[in-house]
Amino acid sequence: MSTDLKIFKIGGGILDEVSQLHRFLAELARVPGPKILVHGGGKGASQMLHDLGITPQMVQGRRITDAATLDIVTMFYAGKTNKQVVALLQAEGVNALGLSGADGNVIRAVKRPVTDIDYGFVGDLPADAVQxxxxxxxxxSGLLPVLCAITHDGQGQLLNTNADTIASTVARALTPHYAVELHFCFEKNGVLADVNDDDSVIPQLTAAQYQQLRSEGVIAAGMVPKLDNAFAALEAGVTRVVIEHAQRINEPVKTILCRS
Amino acid sequence: MSTDLKIFKIGGGILDEVSQLHRFLAELARVPGPKILVHGGGKGASQMLHDLGITPQMVQGRRITDAATLDIVTMFYAGKTNKQVVALLQAEGVNALGLSGADGNVIRAVKRPVTDIDYGFVGDLPADAVQxxxxxxxxxSGLLPVLCAITHDGQGQLLNTNADTIASTVARALTPHYAVELHFCFEKNGVLADVNDDDSVIPQLTAAQYQQLRSEGVIAAGMVPKLDNAFAALEAGVTRVVIEHAQRINEPVKTILCRS
Known part of the structure; x- marks a missing residue:
């Protein structure tokens, strides 16, 4: 385990703005050493569903991935977004290679079991999902794998999987080979002590401090599943988890999560 | 050069019918040895362009790939079709891995120069296009690469490239490593002496015989560019070119093209 591997995850906010995506990828090209990029989907898929007259199915506030939706998100994530990202990285001199979970059987998921909600074609990741x-x-071989949020079940069915979950599951799976740093990149400078003040970045956060801030309501909403996921990855052997602004990955401002 | 490599190209007719695609992929899984699959697009992309109100741009009977069309064909070919094919091959126990030309910089194209027609985002392949x-x-590594008909220019621009051209250019590029067989699979049993009689397959065809049949008008229309392409590949060092029915790749009925 002589090298560090950095895994970067980007989501909708960056993917929706071509200029932001360009700038992020140019910064990514400057990061030394082996890297993996995981991307979610942007608003484009929702817009296309709307343009095609496909109404998003929502149950208890959660989107259901029906067959028509799966088709569109596969086209968008594995097709348009993944190939655009790969082509732009190639232009930056980075030998990127895009993958869905089906490619090389790299991420084999399990269709989420139907309980009170049938989420449709959504894939959960068992501990051994990643090859x-x-x-x-x-x-x-010097390649930079670019993973989209589409997986498969090994039986011919593609599945839609949460990109944060893919990033942390891939990070865990690679700990036998590398000291893994997992970077969640978004539109804020890190975990904020005051959600309205972008300069209130918490530079370091332990699991105990996170639980405290969460119980006080300082950390809330969308950050909670992200940080739960991140601390679980730390517990599972990932060396470091970083929460940072997608445009500032080469700057010192960021939140570094610590095991204790 | 101890092994044979078989490169299969499939097109619209098979991709449009899920049951035909399943059957072809099941047959492909039975073919021994290293293989590459190249696929074009089906009618799905045209249908989606229509559903989204994008009118296909045609000039002198040729489709122009404008930016909106490129987006849709990228989504369809590199997203939906490529990932569906890969997932179905995985279900057949074949470790398939889908690629556009941008992935790993595997096929670098050149945007077709504007002459009397501007074809838009169409990529031609120079002799050294394939890595x-x-x-x-x-x-x-035991993987089966599945190539779609989307390439890139190395400057961040994706391009639409003819799938027959991709298949023959990839075949030529791999002749230093393998004895390459190039298989064009379609909806007929081979090159027919009588286009209306599916049993009139010409079992072997030399370049001289082809020129004769072409001048007599026996071989015409869509077969001409396909066979020109195929004989050019033979001349360039491909060991064998086969024209066959996509559902019958493991049966003896087919046309084998010979250098002389």
Missing amino acids: AGLLHQLLQ | AGLLHQLLQ
Whole structure:
């Protein structure tokens, strides 16, 4: 385990703005060493569903991935977004290679069981979902794998999987090969002590401090599942988790999560 | 050069019918040895362009790939079709891995120069377009590369490239590593002496015989560019070119093209 591997996850905010995406990818190209990029989807898929007259199915505030929706998100995430990101990285001199979970069987998911809600074609990731060997081989060849949020079940069915979950599951799976740093990149400078003050970045956050701030309501809403996920990755052997602004990955302002 | 490599190209007719696609992929899984699959697009992309109110731009009977069309064909070919094919091959126990030309810089194209017609975002392939090294490495790892008809220019621009051209250019590029067989699979049993008689397959066809049949008008229309392309590949060192029915790749009925 002689090298560090950095895994970056980007989401909708960056993907929706081409200029932001360009700038992020140019910064990413400057980061030394082996890297993996995981991306979610932007608003484009929702817009296309709307343009095609497909109404998003929502149950208890959660989107249901029906067959028509799966088709569109597969086209958008694995097609348009993934290939655009790969082509832009190639233009930056980075030998990127885009993958869905089906490619090389790199992420095999399990369709979420139907309980009170049927989420449709949504894939959850068991502990052994990721085939780390292929990713390791691609990294050793100097490639930068770009993973989209589409997986498969091994039986021919594509599935829609949360991109944060993919990033942390891939990070865990690669800990036998690398000291893994997991970077969640978004539109804020890090975890904020005051959600309205972008300069209130908490530079370091332990699990105990997180629980305290969460119980006080300082950390709330969308950050909670992200940080739960992040601390779980730390517990599972990921060396470091970083929460940072997608435009500032090469700057010192960020939140670094610590095991204790 | 101890092994044979078989490159299969499939097009619209098979991709438009899910049951035909399933059957072709099940047959493909039975073919021994290293393989590459190249696919074009089906009618789905045209239908989606229509559903989104994007009118296909045609000049002198040729489709122009404008930016909106490129977006849709990228989504369809690199997203939906490519990932569906990969997931179905995985279900057949074949470790498929989908690629556009941008992925791993595997096919770098040149945007077609504007002359009397501006074809838009269409990519032509120079002789050195294909990075054979990565394909060879993936094949050596037991993977089956699945190439879609989307390439890039190395400057961040995706391009739409003819799938027959991709298949023959990839075949040529891999001749230093393998004895390459190039298989064009379609909805007929081979090159027919009588286009209305599916049993009139010409089992072997030399370049001289082809020129004769072409001058007599026996071979015409869509078969001409396909066969020109195929004989050019033979001349360039491809060991064998086969024209066959996509549902019958493991049966003896087919046309084998011979150098002389």
